[in-house]
Amino acid sequence: MAGKTLFEKIWDRHVIAEREGGQSLIYIDRHLCHDGSFNAFGQLREHGRTVRRPKQTFATPDHYTPTKSADLRDVPDPRATEISMAIDENCEEFGVTLFPWLDERQGIAHVVGPEQGITLPGIVLCCGDSHTSTHGALGCISFGIGASEVAHVLATQAIWQRRPKTMRITVDGKLGFGVSGKDVIIAIIRQISAAGGTGHAIEYAGSAIRDLSMEGRLTLCNMTIEAGSRIGMVAPDTTTLEYIEGRPYAPKGAAWDKAVDFWRELPSDDDATFDTEHTVDGNAIAPMVTWGNSPQWAAPVTEAIPEPSSEADTEKRAEMEATLDYMDLKPGTRIDEIKVDKVFIGSCTNARIEDLRSAAAVAKGRRAVVSTLISPGSGLVKKQAEAEGLDKIFTDAGMEWRLPGCSMCVGMNGDLLEPGERSASTSNRNFRGRQGVGSRTHLVSPAMAAAAAVTGTFTDVRKLMEG
Ligand code: SF4
Numbered sequence: 001m002a003g004k005t006l007f008e009k010i011w012d013r014h015v016i017a018e019r020e021g022g023q024s025l026i027y028i029d030r031h032l033c034h035d036g037s038f039n040a041f042g043q044l045r046e047h048g049r050t051v052r053r054p055k056q057t058f059a060t061p062d063h064y065t066p067t068k069s070a071d072l073r074d075v076p077d078p079r080a081t082e083i084s085m086a087i088d089e090n091c092e093e094f095g096v097t098l099f100p101w102l103d104e105r106q107g108i109a110h111v112v113g114p115e116q117g118i119t120l121p122g123i124v125l126c127c128g129d130s131h132t133s134t135h136g137a138l139g140c141i142s143f144g145i146g147a148s149e150v151a152h153v154l155a156t157q158a159i160w161q162r163r164p165k166t167m168r169i170t171v172d173g174k175l176g177f178g179v180s181g182k183d184v185i186i187a188i189i190r191q192i193s194a195a196g197g198t199g200h201a202i203e204y205a206g207s208a209i210r211d212l213s214m215e216g217r218l219t220l221c222n223m224t225i226e227a228g229s230r231i232g233m234v235a236p237d238t239t240t241l242e243y244i245e246g247r248p249y250a251p252k253g254a255a256w257d258k259a260v261d262f263w264r265e266l267p268s269d270d271d272a273t274f275d276t277e278h279t280v281d282g283n284a285i286a287p288m289v290t291w292g293n294s295p296q297w298a299a300p301v302t303e304a305i306p307e308p309s310s311e312a313d314t315e316k317r318a319e320m321e322a323t324l325d326y327m328d329l330k331p332g333t334r335i336d337e338i339k340v341d342k343v344f345i346g347s348c349t350n351a352r353i354e355d356l357r358s359a360a361a362v363a364k365g366r367r368a369v370v371s372t373l374i375s376p377g378s379g380l381v382k383k384q385a386e387a388e389g390l391d392k393i394f395t396d397a398g399m400e401w402r403l404p405g406c407s408m409c410v411g412m413n414g415d416l417l418e419p420g421e422r423s424a425s426t427s428n429r430n431f432r433g434r435q436g437v438g439s440r441t442h443l444v445s446p447a448m449a450a451a452a453a454v455t456g457t458f459t460d461v462r463k464l465m466e467g
Pocket residue numbers: 062063108109110129131347348349405406407409410427428
């Protein structure tokens with residue numbers, strides 16, 4: 001019998017029932033909710049239902065909370081305040097564990113889950129947010145679900161899903177100085193396209209992936225959804241175990257030993273086969289910058305914006321022309337000649353402690369020449385950063401050190417670009433208007449964002465860090 005992939009080993013253990021048409025009823029081990037999940041609690045109330053497994057359900061406000069002050073009313077839209085306040089009442093009524101506003105454990109759900117040890121290898125985790133793919137970095141199956149599906153999982157602790165195909169993306173080689181998990185995932189999406197992972201669960205493998213820290217792997221899996229796939233995974237290894245051990249909700253004592261024995265069996269078998277395979281040369285990846293309205297429109301900072309006329313596919317050529325028009329950019333422009341108006345360092349992609357350390361290493365002793373907003377991923381990340389003096393480095397550089405939340409990734413709390421403004425952003429989405437009406441978003445790593453902040457243009461961070 002052929003061996004099994006990491007995905008297959010976990011999926012098969014979680015199938016409760018199967019029905020015609022390829023749908024499987026999957027047991028959910030952990031369910032994360034955020035302030036935007038309020039509708040689902042409303043549906044439960046309306047139908048007189050309870051939460052099936054409240055101890056396996058965790059919530060934290062993130063999308064609508066202010067970053068400027070501790071006052072939940074400090075956002076332009078009063079409805080945002082109502083939404084971020086509703087989570088307290090919903091969690092109290094339904095018995096769900098809440099990491100409330102101003103608690104140091106509060107933050108972006110995809111930062112909080114791994115940080116608290118809620119996300120573990122071998123589990124199935126879901127959340128009403130498409131970037132739930134993040135958690136697969138710890139060797140689990142995790143995927144985003146829609147609002148009505150959130151109510152279904154709250155009520156039943158299970159969900160119907162179609163079994164995806166499997167894909168392995170192998171990145172071998174050694175990442176160069178100044179190249180991070182963010183650059184790896186942008187390079188992957190550039191190579192396989194924003195639809196390249198559609199219908200597949202992706203396992204990232206290879207020496208360059210194994211060498212990534214857990215923060216780097218979380219960034220990688222976070223943007224899996226931007227490659228069209230809902231599930232991204234990295235097999236658990238020593239890096240994973242070292243990250244999890246001692247976290248509040250991680251198993252302890254004998255339960256830890258038992259869990260580790262199980263987790264060590266999870267990596268894909270040597271003879272396992274995947275429906276699709278891609279390879280990427282890790283040695284060749286440089287710091288990346290997106291230049292269009294999809295993460296697939298990206299280039300190394302050392303290159304220029306490509307000519308649409310060189311694209312043979314007419315549909316793709318038209319798409320490139322339209323995206324350049326929206327972004328107000330000309331083909332042939334060197335990436336390092338593009339000026340930015342604002343810099344955002346934060347989001348579930350890049351607001352963990354390692355991300356802030358890499359941005360601070362660039363900002364140290366320099367001054368920001370454009371407005372720069374930094375929002376840590378959680379209260380605990382904020383606390384750690386302040387203990388290390390990173391906040392001081394940022395504020396000395398004239399950057400704004402804010403409270404944790406989704407912030408300018410999506411701007412539901414009013415942290416937005418003005419129409420026509422161009423950002424260097426460590427978030428994950430750059431479609432039209434993502435950071436506000438008429439906004440122009442370029443996705444980069446935290447170090448590249450800090451380099452743009454102190455120079456005003458996209459700058460090869462390796463030049464700033466030489467020596
Ligand atoms: S930081 Fe952005 S992508 Fe992540 S959960 Fe919040 S809004 Fe979604």
